[in-house]
Amino acid sequence: MNKKCVYIYTIGCQMNVYDSEMFKKVLRPLGYIPVDEVEDADLVIVNTCTVRKKAEEKAFSFLGRMRALKKKNPELIVAIGGCVAQQEGSAILRRMPYVDLVFGTRAYARLAAMVEKFEYDRIPVVDVEMTMGITDATPIPELDAEVEVSRFVTIMRGCDNFCSYCIVPYVRGREESRDPDAIVQEVRDLVERGAREVTLLGQNVNSYGKKEGLCDFPELLRRVSEVEGLARIRFATSHPKDLSPGLVAAYRDLPKLCNHIHLPVQSGSNAVLKKMKRKYTREDYMQRIENLKAVRPDIALTSDMIVGFPGETEADFDATLDLVREVGFSGIFAFKYSDRPHAPAAKFEGKVSEEDKTRRLAKLLDLETELSEKRNISYAGTTVEVLVDGHKEVKGVFQWTGRSSCNRVVNFTEAGKPTDGNLVGKVVPVYIETGLPHSLRGVLR
Ligand code: 5AD
Numbered sequence: 001m002n003k004k005c006v007y008i009y010t011i012g013c014q015m016n017v018y019d020s021e022m023f024k025k026v027l028r029p030l031g032y033i034p035v036d037e038v039e040d041a042d043l044v045i046v047n048t049c050t051v052r053k054k055a056e057e058k059a060f061s062f063l064g065r066m067r068a069l070k071k072k073n074p075e076l077i078v079a080i081g082g083c084v085a086q087q088e089g090s091a092i093l094r095r096m097p098y099v100d101l102v103f104g105t106r107a108y109a110r111l112a113a114m115v116e117k118f119e120y121d122r123i124p125v126v127d128v129e130m131t132m133g134i135t136d137a138t139p140i141p142e143l144d145a146e147v148e149v150s151r152f153v154t155i156m157r158g159c160d161n162f163c164s165y166c167i168v169p170y171v172r173g174r175e176e177s178r179d180p181d182a183i184v185q186e187v188r189d190l191v192e193r194g195a196r197e198v199t200l201l202g203q204n205v206n207s208y209g210k211k212e213g214l215c216d217f218p219e220l221l222r223r224v225s226e227v228e229g230l231a232r233i234r235f236a237t238s239h240p241k242d243l244s245p246g247l248v249a250a251y252r253d254l255p256k257l258c259n260h261i262h263l264p265v266q267s268g269s270n271a272v273l274k275k276m277k278r279k280y281t282r283e284d285y286m287q288r289i290e291n292l293k294a295v296r297p298d299i300a301l302t303s304d305m306i307v308g309f310p311g312e313t314e315a316d317f318d319a320t321l322d323l324v325r326e327v328g329f330s331g332i333f334a335f336k337y338s339d340r341p342h343a344p345a346a347k348f349e350g351k352v353s354e355e356d357k358t359r360r361l362a363k364l365l366d367l368e369t370e371l372s373e374k375r376n377i378s379y380a381g382t383t384v385e386v387l388v389d390g391h392k393e394v395k396g397v398f399q400w401t402g403r404s405s406c407n408r409v410v411n412f413t414e415a416g417k418p419t420d421g422n423l424v425g426k427v428v429p430v431y432i433e434t435g436l437p438h439s440l441r442g443v444l445r
């Protein structure tokens with residue numbers, strides 16, 4: 001078998017990062033080795049996102065660059081996968097004839113066969129079928145060498161919520177959960193090869209297993225938590241409407257569950273939440289946070305926010321700023337509303353001007369920096385447990401890097417403490433000396 005090279009460019013969410021790892025695994029039996037330089041590749045794959053227009057444009061601009069590369073090397077295979085591929089299908093081949101393979105969000109189990117066929121007959125292939133059973137997602141662990149300290153594990157795919165602004169249900173299909181045994185096995189395999197933390201991924205993890213009558217999400221957390229050698233569990237993303245008493249109990253009972261939850265609220269205005277079809281009010285959201293704080297008083301909260309949703313007034317936006325302050329989020333991801341194909345909000349009246357969206361976004365991000373810094377400063381003088389994931393040198397000074405349970409980036413020095421060499425993969429106590437806007441700095445305890 002000839003050695004061939006594959007270059008993968010990943011855009012978008014953590015699930016795409018996980019899927020790109022899967023592409024590498026399914027292509028390995030064909031002889032494809034991953035490379036870091038696109039110029040070295042025999043096969044280029046762009047794994048795409050379409051949640052906002054900007055992400056979609058990024059994919060097309062990357063593919064545009066592939067045109068010149070293909071001119072230089074006509075043998076090069078150019079493939080597009082993920083959400084843009086799912087959305088556009090064969091239209092991509094019409095628009096960009098130098099693209100060879102288009103595969104959708106549930107087609108990667110068939111990716112190797114597509115590539116093999118194309119190598120043989122050079123006839124472009126489009127596969128945007130939504131038919132793959134989710135259990136096909138099980139990776140092939142024995143092909144992998146050592147893995148990183150923190151890894152993603154997809155537990156479910158798709159979404160049934162149909163929030164009015166969102167394209168995800170249309171490009172990722174209906175919710176489908178993986179078998180819990182397969183998930184636990186995957187976590188075990190990862191831990192055996194060096195992982196200490198897993199992040200369980202799904203568009204709406206709280207509804208895990210419900211449709212299929214599998215175990216529910218809190219039970220899955222319990223089962224994953226029993227994996228020996230695993231130090232930490234995170235998950236993303238959970239929908240506030242489905243945050244159950246069972247999940248609160250999991251936070252109470254499972255020490256491996258990190259002291260952080262990403263709970264996207266999107267807006268602080270009830271009128272906007274209603275139009276977004278989020279199915280909760282601001283008051284419901286606050287109540288869920290109270291429930292979590294009752295069992296984890298210092299839990300760190302992060303959120304996604306959309307500014308400039310159709311019809312959003314200044315008063316609505318002020319309500320968002322007010323909510324952000326009231327909750328005291330330790331981080332937010334804020335986005336300007338973007339019209340998406342199929343999503344009902346694209347046809348809503350009262351579109352907000354680009355200037356207003358830009359101004360509101362800047363204001364929200366200023367507030368986020370202020371709150372994040374305030375929260376980080378509050379850690380100064382305390383000791384936090386850090387899962388070490390690497391090291392770097394800053395101005396000639398050696399520093400270890402990692403994350404606290406509450407998901408803050410922590411950089412620290414050994415300060416002369418005796419260590420047994422490599423700290424990567426270990427959970428160590430770090431005394432925090434300084435809280436910076438986006439990280440903590442400290443010394444090993
Ligand atoms: N416009 C702007 N942001 C969006 N998101 C989803 N759809 C849109 C859209 N049409 C944001 C939401 C979601 C995050 C992943 O992306 O905040 O939580």
Ligand code: SF4
Binds near residue numbers: 161163169203
């Ligand atoms: Fe999109 Fe709403 Fe589903 Fe999240 S819950 S993926 S925002 S439809």
